[in-house]
Amino acid sequence: MLKKSPEHYVEQLRSLQDAMQTRLLADVKTQEEAATEALSGVADVRGGDTIYQIDAHADEVLHHFCTEWAREAPLVLISEGIEGAGWQVFPEGTDEADAAFLLIVDPIDGTRNIMYNKRSAWALAGIAPNKGRGTTLADIEVAVMTELPTTRALLADQLWAIKGQGANRETKNLVTGERKATPMRPSRSHSLAHGFASLAKFFPPAKGATATLEEKLMLAVAPEDGENPVVFDDQYMTTGGQLYELLVGHDRFIADLRPVFFEALGLPPKLVCHPYDICTELIAREAGVFVTDERGSALSAPLDIRAAVSWCGYANQTLKDQIEPTLQVLLEELREHRA
Numbered sequence: 162m163l164k165k166s167p168e169h170y171v172e173q174l175r176s177l178q179d180a181m182q183t184r185l186l187a188d189v190k191t192q193e194e195a196a197t198e199a200l201s202g203v204a205d206v207r208g209g210d211t212i213y214q215i216d217a218h219a220d221e222v223l224h225h226f227c228t229e230w231a232r233e234a235p236l237v238l239i240s241e242g243i244e245g246a247g248w249q250v251f252p253e254g255t256d257e258a259d260a261a262f263l264l265i266v267d268p269i270d271g272t273r274n275i276m277y278n279k280r281s282a283w284a285l286a287g288i289a290p291n292k293g294r295g296t297t298l299a300d301i302e303v304a305v306m307t308e309l310p311t312t313r314a315l316l317a318d319q320l321w322a323i324k325g326q327g328a329n330r331e332t333k334n335l336v337t338g339e340r341k342a343t344p345m346r347p348s349r350s351h352s353l354a355h356g357f358a359s360l361a362k363f364f365p366p367a368k369g370a371t372a373t374l375e376e377k378l379m380l381a382v383a384p385e386d387g388e389n390p391v392v393f394d395d396q397y398m399t400t401g402g403q404l405y406e407l408l409v410g411h412d413r414f415i416a417d418l419r420p421v422f423f424e425a426l427g428l429p430p431k432l433v434c435h436p437y438d439i440c441t442e443l444i445a446r447e448a449g450v451f452v453t454d455e456r457g458s459a460l461s462a463p464l465d466i467r468a469a470v471s472w473c474g475y476a477n478q479t480l481k482d483q484i485e486p487t488l489q490v491l492l493e494e495l496r497e498h499r500a
Contacts, residue, residue: 219268247466271399283401
């Protein structure tokens with residue numbers, strides 16, 4: 162159980178992500194004005210992912226914030242770029258067991274989008290009570306996600322949720338600073354027809370197999386009628402952004418099953434979704450979106466930056482009932498083919 166009110170943690174995370182948004186926008190504007198690609202330079206390859214220069218700048222904000230927050234109570238930060246399982250205790254030298262809570266963060270989810278000023282990235286964070294190394298995604302009680310927009314944007318969203326208390330969304334005017342409460346409207350459609358739905362296939366490994374399974378799935382649950390397609394694909398290369406598209410009604414179904422395909426095809430481990438990428442799925446669930454693992458169960462991956470996560474998101478119960486049975490059959494066929 163968290164030792165302070167959930168609202169306290171929400172305000173702290175919102176403050177952290179506001180600072181991240183300010184820093185990132187300044188970085189991207191500076192790069193644009195200088196007509197360089199400085200932010201896309203590789204700073205390091207460690208702790209779960211490639212660390213680009215833009216990530217290194219965000220880490221500076223994060224670590225400074227954690228140092229200050231730890232004056233209030235010891236905490237464990239779980240984030241990419243930290244060696245091992247990605248756990249770092251603040252203040253330095255404190256025993257993990259004495260931490261008041263666990264803070265899992267992705268400072269920039271969607272680095273590859275925003276470092277080219279192409280599409281919004283997202284700052285993600287979740288708070289869980291300290292249950293030691295056995296703490297999982299299911300233990301997260303507070304989550305906040307903040308849009309990291311391109312320099313051409315006027316508005317940016319911030320969303321948060323407290324377990325059992327619903328989800329909230331606020332839109333900020335980046336020029337005036339004005340904030341306005343905005344409703345979340347996951348799609349109520351009873352069909353995928355004429356809507357967006359996709360399986361993640363961001364990178365070359367397993368892309369062909371993923372597309373083949375996706376085609377079978379879509380033709381089974383949303384048969385085409387005539388020459389025009391009825392289901393649209395959108396590869397938003399950020400898990401936080403994918404959840405957002407479900408939350409606001411842009412997408413009706415999204416699944417990221419990269420670990421399943423890599424295992425079934427006998428491919429070596431590649432970049433996949435990790436717990437820090439999907440640490441804000443609480444917001445989706447609190448808003449009425451259904452989020453499951455690849456077998457239809459609740460997400461329960463350990464808060465470890467190297468754990469692989471497969472997930473499926475359905476905008477509503479009707480769509481889940483339509484899609485999930487066929488998806489499970491196709492995935493089982495994929496596994497059997499490998500065996």
